[in-house]
Amino acid sequence: MKRCTIVGLILLLGGSAAALMWKGRPSAPPLPVIDSAGVDPVVWRALAAARAEVERAPQSARAWGRLGMVLLAHQFRSEAVVCLARAEQLDPQDARWPYYQALAVQRADPDSAIAYLRRAVAAGPENQGPRLLLAELLLQGGHLDEAETLYRAVLSREPDDSRAHLGLAQVAFERDDLAVCLEHLQQAKTDPHTRKAAHVFLAEVYQRRGDRAAAEKVLREGQELPDDAPWPDPLYDAVRALAVGHLEVITRAAALLQEDHAEQAVPLLQRAAEDYPESSWACLLLGRAWLRLGDFAAAQKALREAVRRDPHSVEGHFYLGVVLSEQKDFAAAMPYFRKTVQLKSDHALAWYNLGFCCKQQGDRAGALEAFHKAIDCKPQFAEAKINLGELLIEEGRLDAAEEQLRQGLQLAPQDPRARRLLEIVQKRRPISSPRKQE
């Protein structure tokens, strides 16, 4: 009897404690209300699916976190923070949740982002992404010592981490310690993720030290480099991977085209052209992808569809002209270039292509006018200047030709054609010409 009483009491106390603990748990926030006005239906479906998961498992950190990630991927930042905060409440050990909250607010509210990042670093010390971002925000806020400590912590694990070296260079620059700044920049100037930024920074530091020659040299080198590659961040990549919708497809396809992977872009764009029957842009990119792959018939078909969907599509008309030009059908291409400049009178490339077609058709006056227009729209258009220069030579207008060719050469110093044409001008010019005497 006595034992039963004791067991009963223990059970009662345990039950009460459990009830109290349950009651003490933070209550679940209501799911954020999302305004559906104008939202891409594909995005909306992705949100609805993630939301349904939370409704099914309201105590699941993973479900709340995923909804937060889907929201973040589609720029619902304040709504994302609500869900990610709930995920963090449910699983404080997962560094992703405070990190994603930091990503959601870092531009608009860096002070709050710093607080989130401190928690992310504490929860997942193995993740360098949150630590580096925290260091950068602290540096931006003028907390140099703390930023330096974080960068050094990164370097203690990864001595060659160029982002940390770039950050330490900035810390040193803020302290006017240009020697240390240079040391770190030397470490960052070869990594494809930081090399361009490091070159530009080096140029500024050399100039500040009075070494003009070194500054100019490193700046020239930097200008030759491609843009720095984005810093790898597996945590953020997981969010990016959840992005769907028209903008996402178009952006991804355009990037594939840029990287010369047209064959990968085609299926994406075919699907997008079906999913978004009003999207002229999907058809336009599809046409460009087929053009890149050399399938002119498919390109024309896609581009005609682009123009059908949007009769004012500037690029749709322009690329139809390009497809026909590529097939040497200059006469057929010209109306499309004309239509392009009718829709957008400052379309330099369309004027240039029109000039080229005119030239091919033997219409020298038309070509001259079109090349002039191309330069008018784009004064930095070296190729147009060189073509115009060539035509002017044929016209016997040597002074005007020389002016265009010199400017073309100034813009494209390595262009062999411009040099050759300039030599022709100089050979044809009478020896007594004043310009020659100079």
Place this chain on the structure above:
Amino acid sequence: MPGFPRRLLLLLALLGCGGCHKPTPTPLAGEPATPAWFREITVESGVDFVHDAGPTGTFFMPQIVGSGAAVFDMDGDGLLDLYFLTNGGPQSRSTNRLFRQLSSGRFQDVSQGSGLDIAGHNMGVAIGDVDNDGRSDVLVTQYGGLRLFHNNGGGRFTDITVSAGLHSPLWGTSAAFCDWDRDGWLDLVVVNYVDYDPSRPCSNGKGQRDYCGPGIFDGSVTKLFHNCGRAADGTVRFEDITARSGLAQKPGPGLGVVCADFDGDGWPDIFVANDGKPNRLWLNQNNGTFTEEAVLRGLAYNNMGQAQAGMGVTLGDVDGDGLFDVFVTHLTDETHTLWRQGPRGIFRDSTRAAGLAQTATRGTGFGTFLGDFDCDGRLDLAVVNGRVYLGEPRNEAVLGPYWSRFAEPNRLWAGEGPGRFRDRSAADAAFAGDGAVSRGLVCADLDNDGGLDLIVTAVAGPARLYRNVVPRRGHWLSVRAWEPQLHRDAYGAVVAVQAGGKKWLRWLNPGQSYLCSNDPRVHFGLGEVERIESIEVVWPDGSREQFDGCPVDTFLTLSKGQGCRLAGPAKEAR
């Protein structure tokens, strides 16, 4: 307070009460803790200009860039007049409007028949006397064009764009006149934005239609037109030297511009604020060409090595070291940036140290001006804001459901000492309160009372005038630097005032802020100084002259050749 003896209440008040908080003066509800610096006077001024941005919902990008305004004395009566630009398109019935200031201080609409009442996608305006006839001419930039208007006098203007040889099909934004070759004729710099394709739809990550950002289009070049001077028939002619001068080599999405001597060699250079790309600093090589040195001089990026969304730009010596500093406005998600100069020709991002990096004071800034609004001898700072992408609605009752999603409040900072500022927006509800889609900011002493007034333009909203009502303003001096041989203001002159052991410098060129042209006079706040000891002017040709001191609180016209010429040009090694 029924039932509570009034006498007892008084007694308690006199005794105070132990343990209570020390009484602090608290403003009454609605009364600002510190007096406002500006009072809106739009209605009483007679200015009833409302900007036309064209139809909503088209997301036509030039719409969100807005339009500017100018102050200038169009008729030589000593009073500043106003010119406002509109953006309804060439077929719109709304036109730019010209307001003449009357002796009463009110403004009268004199647009009709002036020649300046044009429709179009009008963006920026620059003021300068292009033919040195003593009257200020007007240059308007447009989406797809340029227009130059000759001032015939009597409030009449003639479009001389074609005869002057000016032509550009690009999307022009800010523009400025400066005599870069020091030949006495004002040359023209026109900043161009991007190669915009109106048929390209843009959306945000949610899939909602929105205005395009500049990043998806190629940037344009800044155009430079050389003023060849007045021909025998009296016409003025410009030559497009963009390519020859080197400016064609580095295009960018340009929005703001200012011309000044950035490297201390005495020749005007050109700074262009780019939107989302590195800024450009075109240094004058004194031989008809320019080299770009923004990176080397520290002006291309902020202190984190980031290219920001540069919009408006203003110059001023914020720390009193005799060198001008540069302030550029940016997006809400960024900080605006103050680059302090020092040593000469080298700039460093000093935004944080200046107290200008607080998150709470952010906004998508456009027009901006560094001026001494309270005349305490320290430069203050004004910024007007308005989003470029959809956001949460603000001031919806006034702006409606569409434009309220782009509205933001303006900001005002008080200069606090060498290079530091304090946000005082809360005290200036008239200027910085409700929020609008503001774009242009013009600074001028409209009523000639020695205090700098402000004029703000907004997308699809009324232009607003704010009178400077700072109580107990300090002493001041307003200087017009005049070149009698050229019959015009000495654009590019540097005016230095020496008084009370201090020295203040101003750089004369009305072309700064964003899409706007400001008061052509330079204004000095002098604090408690009661007499000017001397004034030195470095004229645009590099010569220096010293002028005698004078009493404070006065307008002064300093004519070249009437002062005491100083030896040696104000030229320093590059």
